[in-house]
Amino acid sequence: MKTISVAAGLLTCLLTTSIQADAGADIYSKGGANAAALACVTCHGADGLGMAASGFPRLAGLSATYMEKQLHDLKAGSRVAPVMSPIVNALTDEEIQSVSQYIENMPTPSYPRVERSSEVDSLGAQLALRGAWDRNIPECVSCHGPGGVGVGDAFPPLVGQSSNYLASQLVAWREGTRQNDPNDLMGHIARSMTDEEVTAVSDYFSGLGK
Numbered sequence: 001m002k003t004i005s006v007a008a009g010l011l012t013c014l015l016t017t018s019i020q021a022d023a024g025a026d027i028y029s030k031g032g033a034n035a036a037a038l039a040c041v042t043c044h045g046a047d048g049l050g051m052a053a054s055g056f057p058r059l060a061g062l063s064a065t066y067m068e069k070q071l072h073d074l075k076a077g078s079r080v081a082p083v084m085s086p087i088v089n090a091l092t093d094e095e096i097q098s099v100s101q102y103i104e105n106m107p108t109p110s111y112p113r114v115e116r117s118s119e120v121d122s123l124g125a126q127l128a129l130r131g132a133w134d135r136n137i138p139e140c141v142s143c144h145g146p147g148g149v150g151v152g153d154a155f156p157p158l159v160g161q162s163s164n165y166l167a168s169q170l171v172a173w174r175e176g177t178r179q180n181d182p183n184d185l186m187g188h189i190a191r192s193m194t195d196e197e198v199t200a201v202s203d204y205f206s207g208l209g210k
Helices: 002-028 065-074 084-091 093-104 123-129 163-175 182-192 197-210
Strands: none
Touching: 002 084, 002 093, 065 084, 065 093, 163 182, 163 197
16 A cells, blocks of 8 residues: 555656646746746747847756746846846746746756866956955856856856856846845955956856857
8 A cells, every 4th residue: 555655646746747847848938828928938049048149048957946036036126137027027936936947957058167277368267267366256166166057056057158148147236236146245246346357257158158
């Protein structure tokens, strides 16, 4: 009897996961139940790698926990994005969970894992791999991992994002229109960076994926 109960539980779990995956795929490709919740594919591409020219970011492979937090933060207003806000506000919590799980499981390219010990030959590389500790700016890879590939649920990948998008987020932290990072870590860093540095480090991580 116990064996049957365990098997039934596993089957239920698998069915639930499958249903959630199908729901996430539908939301990504067709949109949510509310017509205002536009399909993610419209701006982020069928492969989830974003549209660099328009500044729409890569989503593919982002942690489901991270994605859920960002979407809920957009709803709450601690992250401001005029294009995304009406879309997110039209999504239910269940839809956010489903599409976030789908996004996490989307395939991603293989990106180079550049270590701190790698050669520094530009301002962008200097900030990414060495930081600017005289202004308490840590190297980006110390939190975002080798080559900016991302670490866990708190530190998203930087590689594979467009320069426009990365720069826009640093400016958002600097100006306070994005305030959803732990302990204002990114806010502090962004406010300490010059415009030249913002452009340089954004170009650096964008270039790693090419």
